[in-house]
Amino acid sequence: MEEDKSVTLQSTVENPVVSLAKRFSLKTLSWIGVYLLGYFGFSIAWVVVLSVLRDQCKKEKRKKLAAAREAVLANEQAMIEGRLGLEDLPSWVFFPDKERAEWVNNILKQLWPFANGYVRHTLFHDVEPVVDSALKAYKLSPFRFDREKVLLGQIPPRITGIKVYDENTSRREIIMDLDIVFASDLEVAFRVRGIPASISNFALRGMARIVLKPLINQIPLIGGVQVYFLKAPEIDYTLGGAAGPLEIPGLSRIVERIIIEQVKSFMVLPNKLTMPLVDSIPKKVLKCPDSAGVLRVHLIRATDLVDKDGFGSGKSDPYVTMSVGAYTHTTPTKMDTCNPSWDLAYDFPIEVVHGQELVMEIYDKDDRKDDEFLGRAKFQTDIVAEKSLIEDHWLDLVDTESGKVQVTLSWLPVSMDISNLKK
Numbered sequence: 001m002e003e004d005k006s007v008t009l010q011s012t013v014e015n016p017v018v019s020l021a022k023r024f025s026l027k028t029l030s031w032i033g034v035y036l037l038g039y040f041g042f043s044i045a046w047v048v049v050l051s052v053l054r055d056q057c058k059k060e061k062r063k064k065l066a067a068a069r070e071a072v073l074a075n076e077q078a079m080i081e082g083r084l085g086l087e088d089l090p091s092w093v094f095f096p097d098k099e100r101a102e103w104v105n106n107i108l109k110q111l112w113p114f115a116n117g118y119v120r121h122t123l124f125h126d127v128e129p130v131v132d133s134a135l136k137a138y139k140l141s142p143f144r145f146d147r148e149k150v151l152l153g154q155i156p157p158r159i160t161g162i163k164v165y166d167e168n169t170s171r172r173e174i175i176m177d178l179d180i181v182f183a184s185d186l187e188v189a190f191r192v193r194g195i196p197a198s199i200s201n202f203a204l205r206g207m208a209r210i211v212l213k214p215l216i217n218q219i220p221l222i223g224g225v226q227v228y229f230l231k232a233p234e235i236d237y238t239l240g241g242a243a244g245p246l247e248i249p250g251l252s253r254i255v256e257r258i259i260i261e262q263v264k265s266f267m268v269l270p271n272k273l274t275m276p277l278v279d280s281i282p283k284k285v286l287k288c289p290d291s292a293g294v295l296r297v298h299l300i301r302a303t304d305l306v307d308k309d310g311f312g313s314g315k316s317d318p319y320v321t322m323s324v325g326a327y328t329h330t331t332p333t334k335m336d337t338c339n340p341s342w343d344l345a346y347d348f349p350i351e352v353v354h355g356q357e358l359v360m361e362i363y364d365k366d367d368r369k370d371d372e373f374l375g376r377a378k379f380q381t382d383i384v385a386e387k388s389l390i391e392d393h394w395l396d397l398v399d400t401e402s403g404k405v406q407v408t409l410s411w412l413p414v415s416m417d418i419s420n421l422k423k
Contacts, residue, residue: 098161098179105158112156119152123188127262134258140192149189149198157182157204168354173213174222177355180233181205198240199255206233208267209355214285216278223281228272230355231325232264269325270351291414295348295381297322297358298408299331300392301341305403308364308372317365318374320405324348324358324381333365347412356381360405362397375400384409 123145132143161179169175182204189198211226239255267273274286299320308316318340319333327348334340350356358381362374375397384390390409397403 098163101159101162101178104162104178105156108156108159112152112154116152120150123150130262130265131258134261135192135254138254140254142191142193144191146189146191146196149187151187153185153187155183155185170213172215173211174215175212176210178208178210179206180208197255199237200240201236201238203236204233206231207355209352214281216281218278220277223278224274224276224286226272226274226286227267229263229268229325230352231357231359232260232268232323235259235263264326269356270349271326289349289351292350292353293385293414294412295324295350295358295384296345296410296412297348298345298410299342299360300406300408301339301343302362302397302403302405303339305338305340305362305374305397306364306401307338308366308374316374318362319365320360320362322346322348322358322360324350324356350381350385353385354382358384358409360395360407362403362405373400375403377405379407379409385411385413387411 124147128143128145132141135141135143158181159178160181163177165175165177182202184202184204185200186202187198187200188202189196191197206229208227208229212222212224213226214223215221216223235256237259265271270289272287274283276283276286299322302318302320305316305318315336316338317333317335318337320331320342322329322331329346329348331342331344334342348358358379360377362376363371364374365371376399377395377397379395388411392406392408394404394406397405
């Protein structure tokens with residue numbers, strides 16, 4: 001019995017030699033970085049500036065997460081009286097068609113302790129093999145969750161507003177939108193090629209849609225439930241473990257890309273989380289999309305993009321990613337230009353017209369490091385559906401210094417006429 005205790009104690013205490021080796025490795029990497037900066041003629045002042053900016057960014061991130069957690073844990077009256085930021089107030093404060101949801105939050109608070117088992121089972125049996133397969137493309141396999149260090153945390157998601165639609169809906173369905181804020185204290189540990197890493201301070205904000213369909217004339221009166229996001233929710237997190245201090249090149253961007261892809265493939269339109277409530281309803285009624293039409297995007301060109309190749313060369317290597325929900329298209333890269341021309345058309349099947357949007361993001365291709373962001377533009381799908389055709393329209397890029405993109409947007413409604421396929 002004493003031997004077992006000794007073994008357990010030794011396994012939980014890190015070997016001092018290993019600890020010393022880790023600290024020595026980190027110091028060595030730091031000095032090598034400083035040496036390289038001097039070797040290539042960069043001033044050490046840049047190291048100080050970048051360190052200050054990085055610390056300031058981390059402080060702002062921690063401040064926002066703390067405010068979001070306070071919003072989640074407080075009741076709505078305390079939230080408003082506590083003078084939280086506008087982005088942390090419940091949506092019903094700003095939108096009169098949104099209703100309060102305190103009763104839903106009380107239910108979630110009681111259910112949350114029992115959700116940990118379901119989430120662990122989903123991560124280990126469904127998510128792990130998919131992520132491992134995705135990482136093989138980056139030569140970062142194998143990927144494994146740490147079975148002993150996957151904790152959902154004690155802070156549940158919070159519903160800040162509910163809207164139930166009573167117009168422009170089918171008589172056989174009930175549609176409601178839920179504004180969700182999830183400022184989690186979860187801790188998920190994993191290993192990538194044997195390197196320990198973790199995700200913590202996970203935060204999510206978005207609008208989820210719940211559809212109860214079809215309505216039936218027998219108990220429970222509802223045939224099934226659909227849950228999905230009309231567009232990808234905002235996601236933030238902290239990447240820790242050895243991957244944090246060592247800053248493995250590109251790992252943070254790869255992890256971010258995989259997390260977003262998994263969320264999209266799970267429950268961003270056209271993907272849905274479905275739950276049939278009666279056996280008589282075919283699964284295709286809940287799973288298969290009901291297309292409302294097709295959004296055709298003709299990407300013409302972009303102008304006045306930011307120069308990312310540096311030194312006033314006036315050149316970048318831009319490409320565009322366009323997405324509606326989980327549908328994504330990526331254009332070819334145009335080399336050495338800040339005024340690229342594509343003249344390409346892409347189609348996006350649209351199931352829900354109102355609430356979805358076309359998102360175009362332009363990046364500068366870089367083989368030596370992460371691709372750099374050049375700007376973003378958005379356009380609501382319902383506007384295109386209403387007008388049918390919007391020709392040669394210029395969209396200003398946001399979250400950047402300059403740039404705009406020219407597109408022609410057209411709406412192709414669902415039709416049984418085969419001749420329409422030639423259009």
